[in-house]
Amino acid sequence: MKATNLGSANYVPATLPTDAAELQRFFISELQRISAAINLIGLGHLEKTTTAPIKPRDGDIRYADGISWNPGVGTGIYYYKGATSAWVLLG
Numbered sequence: 763m764k765a766t767n768l769g770s771a772n773y774v775p776a777t778l779p780t781d782a783a784e785l786q787r788f789f790i791s792e793l794q795r796i797s798a799a800i801n802l803i804g805l806g807h808l809e810k811t812t813t814a815p816i817k818p819r820d821g822d823i824r825y826a827d828g829i830s831w832n833p834g835v836g837t838g839i840y841y842y843k844g845a846t847s848a849w850v851l852l853g
Contacts, residue, residue, distance in 0.1 A: 771802040771809055808839065820844025823852075 773796055779788050808823065812830035815822060820842060826849075828837030833849035840849040 771799050771807045773799040815842075818842040818844075818849075824849075 808825035810827045822842040839852045
């Protein structure tokens with residue numbers, strides 16, 4: 763069985779089926795989706811972020827879309843520098 767949506771590192775659990783006969787297929791599919799998300803994160807994939815994190819921590823890294831959320835100079839990868847409470851553009 764092939765994992766779905768390999769382009770996204772986000773994982774949101776699907777709704778549990780009400781039919782017990784579907785549970786095995788459901789769990790296999792969910793484990794594949796979790797695996798795909800973890801693999802993308804391990805490869806360094808970042809999803810574009812459209813909103814600022816509520817409680818950023820020193821060292822957090824985000825890929826800002828530069829439109830809905832623009833922490834500096836537009837679209838790019840930023841890290842949070844806790845000492846100055848600022849997002850710093852990496853590129």
